[in-house]
Amino acid sequence: MKYFVPLLITAATVVLIAIAWVNSGGMERERMRSSRTPEEAVRLLLTQAQARNWDRARALLANSSDVEKSALIADLAGSNGSLLTFANLENFDLWPLHKTDREASMRVKLHYSTAVGPLEDVRDLKVLHEGEAWRVVWPTTTATKVAPQVIPVNYLRWDIINRGAEDDWGVQNVDSPQVRILSMNALQRLDRIVIVGEVVNEDTVPAYVNVGATLLRPDGSTFAQESSFDKVSHTLLPKQVSPYRIDFPEARMNQVKSVRMDVKSLLVAASADPVIEVSDQRLQTDALGKKVLLGQLLNQSGQVVNIPHVVAAYYDDSGKVIWVSDGYVDQALLPQIPVPFAVDLPDDVAPKVHNYHVSVNYFNVNRS
Amino acid sequence: MRLLLASVLIPFSLLICGAAAELRGPAQVTAGNPVSLASTGTGSGKGTFYLTGPGQASKRTVTLGDEIQVHGDEVEHAGRYTAVVCDGRKCAATHFFVRAAEPAKVSLLVHPSRVRVAQPNAISAVAFVFDKFRNLVLSPAQVDFKASPKQGPAVSQTRPTQNGVTWIRLTSATKEGPAKIGASLGKASELRVVQQVASEACNLRIKPEWNAGKFFVETEPVRDCNGNAVSDGTVVSFTKVDASGKTTVDAPIKRGVARVEMPIKGSAKILVASGVVTGNELSVEGRQ
Numbered sequence: 001m002k003y004f005v006p007l008l009i010t011a012a013t014v015v016l017i018a019i020a021w022v023n024s025g026g027m028e029r030e031r032m033r034s035s036r037t038p039e040e041a042v043r044l045l046l047t048q049a050q051a052r053n054w055d056r057a058r059a060l061l062a063n064s065s066d067v068e069k070s071a072l073i074a075d076l077a078g079s080n081g082s083l084l085t086f087a088n089l090e091n092f093d094l095w096p097l098h099k100t101d102r103e104a105s106m107r108v109k110l111h112y113s114t115a116v117g118p119l120e121d122v123r124d125l126k127v128l129h130e131g132e133a134w135r136v137v138w139p140t141t142t143a144t145k146v147a148p149q150v151i152p153v154n155y156l157r158w159d160i161i162n163r164g165a166e167d168d169w170g171v172q173n174v175d176s177p178q179v180r181i182l183s184m185n186a187l188q189r190l191d192r193i194v195i196v197g198e199v200v201n202e203d204t205v206p207a208y209v210n211v212g213a214t215l216l217r218p219d220g221s222t223f224a225q226e227s228s229f230d231k232v233s234h235t236l237l238p239k240q241v242s243p244y245r246i247d248f249p250e251a252r253m254n255q256v257k258s259v260r261m262d263v264k265s266l267l268v269a270a271s272a273d274p275v276i277e278v279s280d281q282r283l284q285t286d287a288l289g290k291k292v293l294l295g296q297l298l299n300q301s302g303q304v305v306n307i308p309h310v311v312a313a314y315y316d317d318s319g320k321v322i323w324v325s326d327g328y329v330d331q332a333l334l335p336q337i338p339v340p341f342a343v344d345l346p347d348d349v350a351p352k353v354h355n356y357h358v359s360v361n362y363f364n365v366n367r368s
Numbered sequence: 369m370r371l372l373l374a375s376v377l378i379p380f381s382l383l384i385c386g387a388a389a390e391l392r393g394p395a396q397v398t399a400g401n402p403v404s405l406a407s408t409g410t411g412s413g414k415g416t417f418y419l420t421g422p423g424q425a426s427k428r429t430v431t432l433g434d435e436i437q438v439h440g441d442e443v444e445h446a447g448r449y450t451a452v453v454c455d456g457r458k459c460a461a462t463h464f465f466v467r468a469a470e471p472a473k474v475s476l477l478v479h480p481s482r483v484r485v486a487q488p489n490a491i492s493a494v495a496f497v498f499d500k501f502r503n504l505v506l507s508p509a510q511v512d513f514k515a516s517p518k519q520g521p522a523v524s525q526t527r528p529t530q531n532g533v534t535w536i537r538l539t540s541a542t543k544e545g546p547a548k549i550g551a552s553l554g555k556a557s558e559l560r561v562v563q564q565v566a567s568e569a570c571n572l573r574i575k576p577e578w579n580a581g582k583f584f585v586e587t588e589p590v591r592d593c594n595g596n597a598v599s600d601g602t603v604v605s606f607t608k609v610d611a612s613g614k615t616t617v618d619a620p621i622k623r624g625v626a627r628v629e630m631p632i633k634g635s636a637k638i639l640v641a642s643g644v645v646t647g648n649e650l651s652v653e654g655r656q
Contacts, residue, residue, distance in 0.1 A: 155620055156601035168475065172560045175481045182644065200643050204482060204565045204599040237620060239569075239643035240603040272601050272620035277628070279615040295613070300629075358616060 035060070038104035038127035039094055041134035046108065049076045050089045062128045062135035072138060076110075080332035081306035081365040087114035087330075103128050107287070116230065116307075116328055122287060146336050151302030155272035158206050177207035179265040182241065185321050186259055189346075193251040196324040198243050198313060199263055201236035206270035209236050211244040214260040215251060223256055224248050231326050233311055233361040235270055242359050243313030245324035274301030276308070276333065276360045283345075283353065291350035292342045293325070297360060299333035306332050309361040310341050317354040333362075391436075391453050391460040399446055399469045399501050403438040407453050407460060415456070421449035421466065446503035468503035474511065476551045476558035483540045484567045485594055491562055494535040495527075495551040504532035512552045517564075518545030540564050544596040566596035572647030574606070574640045585638055585650070586627040597624050602642060610636035610654075 035041040041060070048057035058064050058072055070079075078084025090111045097105040104127045112119040126137040163173040184197040193215065201207045211232055215223040226246050233242035281295035293312050299305050308329040316322045327343040345353070393405035407415070407430070415432040419425070422445040430436050432455055443449065443466045452461040475496040483490045493513055497505045509529045513536050516522040520541065527534040541547060544566050550559040570593035577584045585606055590598040604626035608615045611634045619626045630638070632654040640647040 155622060158601070172478055172481055175479070202643065204602065206601075237618075238599060238602040240618060241605070241643065272603075272622075275617065275619055275628075277615065277617045277630075280613045281615065282613040300617075356614075359618070 035133040035135065038099060038106055038129075038134045039096065041127050041136050042094055042106050042108055042125055045136050046089070046092050046110070052077065060135060062130060062137045063140065066140050067138045071141070075138075075141070078330065078332075080304050080334065082332035083114055083116065083119065083307045083328050083330045084112065087112040087119060090118075097124065101129060104134070112330075114328070119328065119330060121330065124287070146334065151335060153273050153301055153303075155275075157269075157271040157273075159269050160267055174267055176267055177201055177203035177205050177265045179203070179207050179209050179236070179263050181211065181261055181263050183321050184259070184261055186253070187322070188253045191249065193248040193253060193256065195246040195248075195259065195261075196243070196313070196321050198241050198321060199232070199236070200241045201238055201265070204238050206238070206268055207236050207265040208234055208268040209242070210234065210264045211246065212262040212264070213246045213248075214262070215248060215256045216258045216260060217255065218257040220257075224251055230309070231311065231324060233309075233359050235268065235361070237270065237272055240359075241357075242361075243311050243321065243324040243357065245326070274299055274303060274305055274333075274362075276300065276305065276362070278310075278358045278360060279338070281356070281358060283350065283356070286342065286344075290344050291347055292344045293356060293358070294340065294342050295358065296338040296340050297329065297333055298338045299335055302335050304332050304334055304364075305362045306365045307363040308333050308339070308341070309363065310343055310358060311361060312343050312345075312356055312358045314345060314349065314353045315355045315357070316352050319355075322352055323349045391451060391462040393438075393451065393462050393464050396465045396467055397443060399466050399499060399503055400440045400444050401469075402440045403443060403464070405436040405438060405451055405453075405462065407432055407434070407436055413455065416454045418452040418454075419449060421445060422447035424449070444501040444503075446499075446501075468505040468507075469499035469501065471497045471505045471509050471553050472500035472556055473498040473502070474551050474553050474556045474558050476549075476560055478549050478560035478562060480562070482563045482565055485540050485544055485564050485592070485596055486542045486567070487540045489537040490540050491538040491547075491549070492535060493538065493549050493551065493560070494533065495529070495553075495558075497529050497532050497534075497553055505529070506532050509553055514548075514550045514552070516548040516550075517541045517543070518547065519543055542594045566598045567592040567594065569598050569602075569604075569642045569645045569647075572604075572640055572642055572645055574638065574647060574650055576638075576650055576652050582629055583632050583652070583654070584627055584629050585640075587621075587625050587640065587647070589624040590621055590626065590642070598642070600624070604640060604642045606630065607639045607641075608632065608636050609639075610634055 035044055045057055045060050054069055054073055058069050061067055090113045093109040095107040097107050106125045106127055108123050110121040127134050128137055163171055179201050182198040182200050187194045195213050199211055210227055212227040214225045217223045226248055228244040228246050232244040236242055277298040279296045284294050286292045297308055311326040313321050314323040323345055325343045325345050329341045331339045333339055390408045391405055397403045413432055415430055417430040417436055418427050446466050446468045448465055450463050452459055477494045479492050495511045497509050499505055510526050511534050513525045514522055515538055525536055541564055544564050547562045547564055569590050573588045574585050577586055600621050602621045603618045606617045606628050608630050610632050617628045619628045635653050638650040
């Protein structure tokens with residue numbers, strides 16, 4: 001009897017540890033060590049990537065001798081302060097595309113949680129049957145490197161000296177930049193009202209811009225108030241135009257009589273560098289059947305752009321803005337190296353698109 | 369604490385003031401000048417003197433029956449003052465106004481700090497006249513405004529103040545550059561600078577250029593309709609449409625022109641815009 005309680009506690013502890021191990025995916029990890037199917041091979045690889053066990057992940061590859069560990073990390077966890085370096089691989093979905101006895105193709109959709117919200121990445125992976133197990137062939141992308149060189153950059157930079165606290169009240173301060181809303185279009189979407197348009201900095205100094213909108217009821221009272229948040233290029237250089245989009249979830253047009261627009265601008269220190277070229281822009285249907293605007297970003301300056309952000313405006317044949325979409329690019333822009341981007345647009349909007357304009361915003365680790 | 373004491377004691381003292389007690393002084397004095405108050409009918413011996421006014425409260429012991437001297441530094445702020453003298457049983461009170469002293473300082477508000485060229489009545493300059501104690505001088509005074517553009521003669525105008533304020537409106541010059549706007553009154557003067565900047569680009573034109581096998585597009589010097597060079601840093605958007613799709617580059621003007629390198633495949637159409645202004649269109653053929 002005197003051993004009953006210690007034995008009971010020991011048994012309960014063992015059971016609890018076992019439950020925790022199963023819940024943490026231990027059973028699945030153990031089952032997948034063998035990778036008896038292509039799906040298991042991809043799952044095992046991505047599970048190791050989730051755990052940031054890069055040595056183990058690399059060892060699982062069919063072409064591990066061709067893939068450097070740093071390249072695998074850069075592919076799945078980012079590099080150079082890119083968005084993926086501030087992200088976690090939360091989970092993933094798998095679809096088999098094609099399978100024979102020797103090889104298979106798997107489509108994987110990676111779901112990252114990032115500092116700017118969820119991010120999805122779709123990849124097609126080749127899986128080979130080697131001996132008893134299946135192994136993933138990781139795409140070997142030879143990272144383009146720029147030859148060591150000096151890139152002279154002599155674009156303008158604007159710095160500001162504001163009025164000091166001890167100055168007399170009459171001492172002149174520098175005015176806020178003049179910005180103007182060029183267009184505004186209110187759209188009723190399935191579950192929301194969306195306001196899209198463009199804003200321009202008409203001044204000769206840089207502006208930090210935020211566009212807000214207030215929906216007014218028929219009696220003039222405020223129904224809802226929202227701002228463009230990150231669906232705008234906040235820092236606008238002189239004469240630069242940016243699209244904006246403001247979403248009002250759960251709002252219906254019949255609840256609203258009018259919209260009051262409000263654009264706020266602040267004078268900020270900024271640099272005309274870097275210049276980012278947006279090339280090869282085209283509308284296409286992607287592998288998942290979604291309409292997307294594709295293109296490439298090329299950083300023409302000599303400094304790394306950590307987190308590029310693409311904001312695209314779409315126009316109908318009369319030149320009216322009919323949609324604005326945005327997307328963060330998960331790779332950093334290294335000097336002179338093109339990086340692809342894709343932003344999606346709704347299927348019902350795509351046929352009406354006659355033209356589009358892409359602007360690139362960016363966030364840097366050391367400065368924005 | 370002194371203000372609290374004064375605000376409690378003075379109304380109380382006024383309530384109990386006897387009809388016989390009297391304190392006399394001038395109805396109006398100039399800020400910073402000493403004042404002499406005569407106390408009569410309040411007995412003799414020691415009494416307590418209270419003085420309250422805008423930003424001012426003081427208390428001291430005085431000899432009743434003598435002239436009560438209010439020092440200049442006690443009446444520096446313009447406005448209504450109340451003086452009370454009490455002998456322990458009764459109090460006497462009087463009021464007087466302190467007006468601003470001679471104009472000694474001009475505060476100048478000029479708006480905006482940047483303005484496009486050739487904008488009618490776009491600049492406003494407002495002058496406030498103060499004395500040496502920072503009291504607004506309400507009596508009329510003549511303020512001389514002077515605007516000096518970067519090029520051309522200075523323009524002067526004299527305006528009288530009304531209730532301490534006067535203003536002018538100015539049209540910006542047709543040439544860019546800083547304009548100095550000053551206001552003076554006697555020895556007091558203030559100077560502000562308004563930056564006059566070029567307006568929208570006018571006749572925005574681009575030209576092609578092949579250099580070492582690379583294709584460049586460059587604007588002609590970008591100027592507004594008055595011939596002023598548009599500020600460096602102003603963004604010019606280049607758009608190229610060719611077989612590979614559409615390419616856009618937002619390039620800032622540098623030393624008067626904006627220039628970008630654009631690889632082309634086959635025939636390409638190149639457009640240019642700056643803000644809401646569009647320029648000419650180029651059709652170019654790629655080289656093998």
